[in-house]
Amino acid sequence: MESAYPYLKSLHIIFVVSWFAGLFYLPRLFIYHTEAHTKPEPARGILLAEYRKNEKLLFNAIMVPAMWLTILSASWMLYLIPAWLEQSWMHLKLTFVAGVVAYHFYCRKLIYELRQDHFRHSSFQLRLWNEVATILLFAIVFLVVLKNALDWIYGVVGLLVFALVIMMAVRLVKRRREQKQQKP
Template sequence: MYLYIKAIHIIFVVCWMAGLFYMVRLFIYHTEAQQKSDIERDILSAQFHIMERKLMNIITTPAMFITLAAGITMMVLDPALMDAPWLKIKLCFVVGLVAYHFICIEKMKQMKRGVFTWSSIQLRLWNEVATLFLFAIVFLAVLKDGVGWIFGVLGLIVFAMILMSAVKIYKYYRVRK
């Protein structure tokens, strides 16, 4: 039974992450649509709102709840997991990812009201936060105690710097066009 629950957990983690990645992409396009003419902006904003709402309500949020339910079920089926230091750290990152999810919901509601507080560049950086959570969670789950915490944290910082640099380079080339 445990391995079936684990498989469900992994499948819905993939669905959840895909939803979060695409959601922020939609936010970027929605934000950039605000620079269009009034007619284009109104049409695009209405369409982006529909896409964002459906993605969040039909795919992303249900996938989050199924992921969390499967994870909790695995801990109930194998209570010894709660003694593992790597799992406690992983759960901290999971809490961060859940917070990220709810911040995205709030961003979606703001955009529906016509409030755009973040630029497309800020949203691109925001999208990388989910990537950092994903890397941290997967590496902790796979390597468990085999990863030195210092090297893991340093690796995460270096990875974050690479991602941020990539966004800046992308902006540089995009602005040049």
């Protein structure tokens, strides 16, 4: 059974990549969907219908199966190596994974809201939301590779700095876009 571990780990990585591809792209669709809401007809109707269709397809056909396959393969690996559950780095990693699952289901909530033309978040807020998956991915990868929860304080501080850099970059891009739009 232990000889299956490298294959299982490879599949797990593939499922994680697939899931995160959706987690990175879906909020971009939310941004475009929100911005399309302000366009004049007939473009608005055409774009909104297309974004609704693409969001639903991405979520149901890619993200949901990838999430469950990620969880299944991870559970199987933990079954093969249960000692990991006694290690503090794994506890912290599973906490971040719970954050990814919560992010996933909040994205589903946003799909339902946008489908009902409820635009609660601005495109700028959605751009910031889009970076949450990146921050979670960084945290999980560093924990898995380093397997050291004792340095989690440095990791959290680094993660916060990284998050601030991303937020500043998003603001800078927004400011530049607005400046370009104001020039004749």
